[in-house]
Amino acid sequence: MSSREDILQSIRRNTQVRYEKPDLSELEKEAVVYPDKVKQFCDIMKLTGGRAVVVESGDDVNEIIRRQYPEARRIASNLMSIVCLGKEQKLACAAFHPDDVANPGDLDGTDLAIVAGRVGVCENGAVWVQQDVEQRAVYFISEALVLVLDRRNLVNNMHEAYKRIDTGEYGYGVFISGPSKTADIEQALVMGAHGARDVTVLLV
Amino acid sequence: MSTKHSRNAEKFLKDKEQVRWHDQTLWMVRAKRDNMSRQLPEWERLRDMACAIKMYSNSHLDLLLQEFEKNAQANGAHVYWAKDADEYCSIVYNILRAHSVKHFIKSKSMLAEECGLNEFLEEKGVEVVESDLGERILQLMHKKPSHIVMPAIHIKKEEIGELFVKEMGTEPGNNDQTYLTHAARKNLRRKFIEAEAAMTGANFAVASTGECVVCTNEGNADMGTSQPKIQITAFGMEKIVPDRESLGVFTRLLARSGTGQPITTYTSHYRKPRTGGELHIIIVDNGRSRILADKEHVKTLNCLRCGACMNTCPVYRRSGGYSYTYFIPGPIGINLGMLKAPLHYFDNVSACSLCYSCQNVCPAKVDLADQIYRWRQKLDGLSVASSSKKVMSGGMKALMEHPHLFNLALRNASVVNGLPQWMVYNGLNDWGKEHDMPQFAKESFNEMWKKNKIK
Ligand code: SF4
Numbered sequence: 001m002s003s004r005e006d007i008l009q010s011i012r013r014n015t016q017v018r019y020e021k022p023d024l025s026e027l028e029k030e031a032v033v034y035p036d037k038v039k040q041f042c043d044i045m046k047l048t049g050g051r052a053v054v055v056e057s058g059d060d061v062n063e064i065i066r067r068q069y070p071e072a073r074r075i076a077s078n079l080m081s082i083v084c085l086g087k088e089q090k091l092a093c094a095a096f097h098p099d100d101v102a103n104p105g106d107l108d109g110t111d112l113a114i115v116a117g118r119v120g121v122c123e124n125g126a127v128w129v130q131q132d133v134e135q136r137a138v139y140f141i142s143e144a145l146v147l148v149l150d151r152r153n154l155v156n157n158m159h160e161a162y163k164r165i166d167t168g169e170y171g172y173g174v175f176i177s178g179p180s181k182t183a184d185i186e187q188a189l190v191m192g193a194h195g196a197r198d199v200t201v202l203l204v
Numbered sequence: 205m206s207t208k209h210s211r212n213a214e215k216f217l218k219d220k221e222q223v224r225w226h227d228q229t230l231w232m233v234r235a236k237r238d239n240m241s242r243q244l245p246e247w248e249r250l251r252d253m254a255c256a257i258k259m260y261s262n263s264h265l266d267l268l269l270q271e272f273e274k275n276a277q278a279n280g281a282h283v284y285w286a287k288d289a290d291e292y293c294s295i296v297y298n299i300l301r302a303h304s305v306k307h308f309i310k311s312k313s314m315l316a317e318e319c320g321l322n323e324f325l326e327e328k329g330v331e332v333v334e335s336d337l338g339e340r341i342l343q344l345m346h347k348k349p350s351h352i353v354m355p356a357i358h359i360k361k362e363e364i365g366e367l368f369v370k371e372m373g374t375e376p377g378n379n380d381q382t383y384l385t386h387a388a389r390k391n392l393r394r395k396f397i398e399a400e401a402a403m404t405g406a407n408f409a410v411a412s413t414g415e416c417v418v419c420t421n422e423g424n425a426d427m428g429t430s431q432p433k434i435q436i437t438a439f440g441m442e443k444i445v446p447d448r449e450s451l452g453v454f455t456r457l458l459a460r461s462g463t464g465q466p467i468t469t470y471t472s473h474y475r476k477p478r479t480g481g482e483l484h485i486i487i488v489d490n491g492r493s494r495i496l497a498d499k500e501h502v503k504t505l506n507c508l509r510c511g512a513c514m515n516t517c518p519v520y521r522r523s524g525g526y527s528y529t530y531f532i533p534g535p536i537g538i539n540l541g542m543l544k545a546p547l548h549y550f551d552n553v554s555a556c557s558l559c560y561s562c563q564n565v566c567p568a569k570v571d572l573a574d575q576i577y578r579w580r581q582k583l584d585g586l587s588v589a590s591s592s593k594k595v596m597s598g599g600m601k602a603l604m605e606h607p608h609l610f611n612l613a614l615r616n617a618s619v620v621n622g623l624p625q626w627m628v629y630n631g632l633n634d635w636g637k638e639h640d641m642p643q644f645a646k647e648s649f650n651e652m653w654k655k656n657k658i659k
Contacts, residue, residue: 004285007441007489011266014497018263022256024449030246044466104431105397123244123456124466134479137430140423158467159452167415171279171476175455177467180423184338184354186361187229188381193337194389194396195423195470 028159032123037154038203040122048125048178049191050199054151055084061148061202062093065114068200069144072111078133079114082148084204097133104137113142113196117149117176119164120201123157126175127201130168139174145196147176151203208551213523226358227521233354234515236464237565244456254457255569257450258442258506261411262496268411268444269487275414279476281483286438289319292488296321296403296436299484300330303434305400311418311425312336313405314352314509315440315488317531333395335424337388344371350525352532353462353511358524392424402428404474406439407508408454409487412447415475416485419458419468426472437474438486441493442505454508457567462510495543500578504539506568513562513572519555528552535562535572542579553579 034040038054045052053064061082069075077094094114101107115138117127127147129139139145155161167173180195191197217223241247261268273283286292292315300308308330316322322332322343334343338356341364342349349355356364365379372391374384396402404425406416416437418425429435445451459465477483495505514520514534525533530541530549538556541549553576562572 002285003287003291006287007285007487007493008266008270010489010493011269011441011496014493014495015263015265016497016499016502019256019259021260021446022253024253024453027246027249027253027453030249032244032246047466048469108393108397121467126467126471135430136426136478140426140430157452158456159449162448162452165448167413167473167475170479171415171474172478173473173475174426175467175471177469177471180421180469182337182385182422183463184336184341184356185364185381185384187233187354187357188361190382190385192389193385193422193424194335194392194427 024159031157031159033156034122037122037156038151041120041125041154041201041203044122044125045178045201048199049181049189050125050178050201052125052201052203054203057085057087059084061089061204062091064202065093065112065146065200068146069112069198072144074110075112075114076107076110076138076142077114079116079148082202082204083150098138099134101135104135104141107135107137107141110138110142112144112146113138114146114148115139117147117201118153119161120149120151120154120203121156121158121161121175121177122154124177125201126158126161126177128161128165129174129176130166131170131172132168136170136172139176140180140195142196143192144198145176145179145200147199147201149201149203154203207554208529209523209527209555212527212529213555216524216527217522222358222360223522223524226524229357230515230521233464234512234565237461237512237515240460240464240466244460250453250457251567251569253453254508254567255503255506257445257453258568259503261444261446261450262442262502262505264446265441265444265493265496268446269441271411272409272414272444273487275412276485277414279414279483281414281477281485284484284486286486286488286490288490292319292438292486292490293321293324295486296438297325297328297330299434299436300325300401301328303400305330305434307331307333307395307399307401309333309335309395309399309402309428309432311402311404311420311428312339312355313403313438314532315405315438315490316403317349318440319488319490333392333399335392335396335428336420336422337385337424340388340392341367348526348531350533351511351514352509352534353514358526392427396427396431399428399432401432401434401436403436403438404429406437406443407458408451409439409444409485410446410448410451411444413475415473417451417455418472418474419455419470420472421463421465421469423470426470429472429474430478433478433481434484435474435477435481436484436486438488440488440490442507458508458510461508461512461565461567462515491544498543501539501543501575503570504536504543504575506570507536507540507566508568509536510567512565512567513570516561516565518557518559518561523555528555535576536570539570539572539575539579546579546582550579550583553583 182193408417
């Protein structure tokens with residue numbers, strides 16, 4: 001008999017009481033909500049070690065990004081333009097498309113990646129990134145990360161977020177909440193363990 | 205009077221400064237967890253729901269695992285079933301061999317630790333590189349983790365500085381944490397890029413989508429799996445959850461409870477293999493299905509491996525992870541060890557003051573202290589209980605029924621005689637002072653006991 005059958009049989013033999021699936025609707029109803037989502041999101045981003053920048057009408061996104069990352073030269077993005085408050089702005093600061101490289105390892109040395117976030121969660125600063133390039137390495141290997149997020153896609157909590165996310169055709173997605181970090185050496189918090197050392201969420 | 209735990213603890217206690225640091229640091233993490241929980245009015249309902257989802261999923265494993273398998277296969281993944289540690293190790297090795305993998309990068313997995321995967325593979329000539337910083341440090345030092353979430357919590361930065369001079373060419377005497385972390389970042393970058401296969405564990409496996417969810421702060425799971433074409437993901441079968449709605453509950457609890465963060469930096473959802481790549485998923489039993497039959501201990505399968513019960517445990521904080529003989533320390537480790545091999549791991553059962561703090565912080569409501577109490581009762585039947593342990597169990601039982609007597613009673617000779625010396629002399633009896641929530645159960649122990657039995 002296969003291990004699969006063995007295991008399933010052992011589970012059936014040993015399972016005692018079958019408990020019912022709980023109804024989460026009460027919890028979802030009473031879960032935390034924020035009167036000013038943009039403000040809450042900006043506050044919580046600081047706690048994650050990153051930042052949120054609210055783009056106002058008349059702001060130039062390229063300028064905001066350059067001001068934030070003046071040293072960045074190798075800038076990767078798959079976005080041609082960014083729609084800010086209903087107006088489309090061409091993304092001029094990116095140098096190359098992440099899928100232009102032959103191997104994901106070639107993305108090492110990328111100073112900055114500018115990618116789209118789909119949903120932002122106000123309780124924890126997590127931004128849902130649904131893979132939309134061949135090489136998802138770009139989300140992690142770049143030294144810094146800009147996540148472009150429509151402020152109308154801010155939700156209060158993870159319950160709301162999970163109703164809105166999708167893993168798309170690539171079958172991959174990730175919540176990113178601030179920069180990569182570790183406290184593995186004597187519990188001292190250090191940014192930039194393996195992933196981006198610095199994260200900015202652009203709320204457009 | 206001494207158990208293996210108390211003898212090991214004596215070693216740890218020799219460095220008083222280190223003990224104080226260990227104790228206070230973990231207590232700080234616990235305080236951060238409290239702070240997080242207080243910001244959510246629905247905190248207790250979240251815990252209730254987490255527990256209820258786990259009770260549901262662990263009592264429907266046969267159905268949910270098959271649903272997971274069907275969906276994972278439809279997503280293009282290969283699914284394997286491993287009865288025990290040997291089978292799990294062999295499956296991993298066979299995948300690696302079929303692709304002639306020489307360089308293999310791993311992100312932290314307690315399951316791999318449980319099954320001795322690294323040793324197995326290294327014997328076969330596969331170079332295994334741990335990518336979580338703490339795990340990497342331990343691997344280079346040939347040491348084992350002493351905490352499930354903060355594996356290198358017992359190592360001083362000076363030791364790491366010295367190690368990195370040898371292993372990563374850092375400058376001697378520079379023990380700055382940022383400097384050392386970034387040296388490891390650079391060093392491991394090459395390893396990520398050179399690897400031919402990457403492996404992760406899973407925090408959650410979602411039946412309705414066939415996806416595996418991995419939570420990290422460092423981003424090492426994603427650095428690994430976004431480079432080579434071969435991805436292996438293995439999980440103990442109790443990691444199954446029914447659907448994404450359940451993830452909403454668990455992702456809110458996990459990091460808040462474990463490290464006092466609102467969520468881990470990365471919560472990654474792996475559903476399909478990468479274009480041109482392969483995704484291999486291994487479902488592991490290794491004794492878990494047997495636990496299902498044990499009504500008194502089945503709730504250990506609720507565990508999310510968040511580490512909160514360790515951070516809060518006064519015995520763990522003051523004796524360190526190496527004092528326990530099972531590879532998972534602290535309250536959950538005491539119980540998992542007993543389920544694995546009681547005659548081998550019974551020493552750990554003494555490493556508990558029955559303060560119930562663990563049970564009060566556990567996000568999935570594992571009845572940790574109740575279970576330890578039950579094991580103490582059962583030790584008689586296993587005929588390993590020394591007379592001192594009987595005194596201790598008996599005394600603790602009486603105290604649980606009259607919690608207000610607890611502090612007083614710690615000074616009572618008959619109970620103190622039953623406690624290991626290191627516990628008495630190391631301020632354990634003072635732990636109540638700094639707790640804002642030692643929270644002796646509101647109901648008496650007997651009431652809880654009865655309720656649990658009726659359930
Ligand atoms: S038993 Fe509870 S508190 Fe302990 S590690 Fe598991 S989930 Fe966390």
